[in-house]
Amino acid sequence: TLTKRSNGAASEVPLAGFPYHALDQYLHKLLKMGHRVAICEQVEDPKTSKGIVKREVTEIVSPGASLSNNYLDQGENNYLGAIVFEKSMVAISILDFSTGEFFGYISKINDIKNIIKQYRINELIIANSQYEDYNRFLENLDTMITRVENWYLDIKIADDYLKEHFEVHSLKGFGIENDGALVKSAAFALNYVNSNYKQKSYHITSYKKISINDTMILDSYTIKNLEIFNSLSSNDSKATLIGVIDRTVSSGGSRLLKKWLLQPLTKIQDINDRLDRIEEFSSNYNIRDSIIKLMSDCSDIERIISKISANKSNPREILSLAYSLNVLGDIQDRIHKKKLKKNEKLIKSKKNTNSIIDKILSTIIEDSPSNYLKGGFIKDNINKELDEYREISSNATQWLVDYQRDIESKTKINKIKVGYNRVFGYYIEVSKGNIDKVPDFFIRKQTLTNAERYFTEELKEYENKILSAQENIIKIELEILNDLRSEILKKVKEITHNAKIISMIDVATSISKISEKRNYVRPNLNNKKSLSMKGARHPVVEHLLNIEEDFIDNSLNVSKNKSQISIITGPNMSGKSTFLRQIGIIVILAQSGFYVPCKKADISIIDRLFTRVGASDNLASGESTFLVEMNETANILNNL
Secondary structure (H helix, E strand, O other), X not given: OOEEEOOOOOOOEEEOOOOHHHHHHHHHHHHXXXXXXXXXXXXXXXXXXXXXXXXXXXXXXXXXXXXXOOOOOOOOOOOEEEEEEEOOEEEEEEEEOXXXXXXXXXXXXXXXXXXXXXXXXXXXXXXXXXXXXHHHHHOOOOOEEEEEOOHHHOHXXXXXXXXXXXXXXXXXXXXXXXXXXXXXXXXXXXXXXXXXOOOOOOOOOOOEEOOOOOEOEEOHHHHHHOOOOOOOOOOOHHHOHHXXXXXXXXXXXXXXXXXXXXXXXXXHHHHHHHHHHHHHHHHOHHHHHHHHHHHXXXXXXXXXXXXXXXXXXXXXXXXHHHHHHHHHHHHHHHOOOOOOHHHHHHHHOOOOOHHHHHHHHHHEOOOOOOOHHHOOOEOOOOOHHHHHHHHHHHOHHHHHHHHHHHHXXXXXXXXXXXXXXXXXXXXXXXXXHHXXXXXXXXXXXXXXXXXXXXXXXXXXXXXXXXXHHHHHHHHHHHHHHHHHHHHHHOOHHHHHHHHHHHHHHHHHHHHHHHHHHHOOEOOEEEOOOEEEEEEEOOHHHHHHOOOOOOOOOEEEEEEOOOOOOOOOOOOOOOOHHHHHHHHHHHHHHHHOOOOEOOOEEEEEOOOEEOOOOOOOOEHHHOEOHHHHHHHHHHHHXXXX
């Protein structure tokens, strides 16, 4: 029951359903409850169709594939996963339909739950036959599982489907031509959103295979215990690592920051590239601050593009897309090669989108109406026919004033009124006292208590002209809008590439600024199999302390050859867990390419990080505190 109505009675009657115009108010509630929602619409014009107007399911919205603003968190990805099991391995393709991001892993079958939890996947796609055989690996997941037909378990069908979508002759460019299970999982994910949105996935233009050798592996226990995204003790995001370091000003930047924290790098050169960009901004803080101010006006380019692809964008969003893309040019003007070499190299890789920016700005009115289905958002001099209809519509008021004056002059009726309502159209209203003066060419239309309403052939003819003009205005404007959407989609690769550059600059500038404010330093990365931290601090605890309190920093020196194991002792509440978490967080920050809360840090590259900190139960799954601790410890020992 979503709505209710009293119908004049004292008690309210619950109703199943809601008005169509209130879809946005209720859709996100249904999705958060784990439902899939089929949306049916008229697909014919009632004025031109004969008999019953044809209706179809135009889209199917699900928790993993939604574009609803009320459902999506602008700073978070909304991931859909598709899995294919193959012997002891599993391939998982992860897709964010709202941004077009699409990538995949091949991992051990026992790691599948960790990956699903790590990326907080909202919906999981699996073939019917595989669900029957492998559902035991998916038990106790807080994720919606959708079973689909087995079509794409056939490698030939899956391979052809991906090549057709990406318009390529081979999948070698994506590095997955020899990974049959990954090809199948990617086809399942892509087909699912294409089926739900009637082939409107033009914004999904690439696929990336993630190698486990390129990133540090973080299991769900580690992410949970280090409180990277969620606090163990409260729902307050301020008490998390992301709540403390995320000072990005764009939605895309916020999502990229979270993604980098989930996938710390293992190649020193790639890490140093990120650190170099941060260091350049720290050395040129005036330029940095001006760029931050520019980016604060950026809209969410990736999600606007996904809406354009699904034919759901409005003129305001398209206009904001042009303004946001223009920001990159303004940023480029501020970045000088001598002072910001790495950032200049990054921004130099931007694609030319000037033609589509100019097209948008020259087509759409700056202050477009919120309800664009009524027209009024296309500039003049874009379409000659549109201008002619607008002239007819805009002159209507003056024509009616002149017509009323002309009728008064001809009939000698003083109190005559020419008006309009949606039911009866245009009319001439004469009071009862003047009915005897009504001429023969007046045709009665409606009787009121104190007046009679009439029309004339001339008035009726002009009414048809005005109403058809308004209909034609709306029709032409919508056609221009659809043509503009198509033009934008031709540049989708260039636009999404530039959106990523803006996000990368946003991350670099925000980390630079917060590091300056909190005395974070650049870590030194090496392969010496040692960790050395001087004056290390826990970024979250330090940030949450009262202003009169100081965090007592501490140091660490461990290596493979000396001090390989450290034992920390002390009474309860003395900070043992804080110290352990602090080390894990600093390593993750360093390998994500961020500055760290230390006076000095020499970090050896780590390929996998485990934590077993604190005590908590999971009674909902029948696990006591002791069992949770043993499971987490077993996970560490089994994966070393």
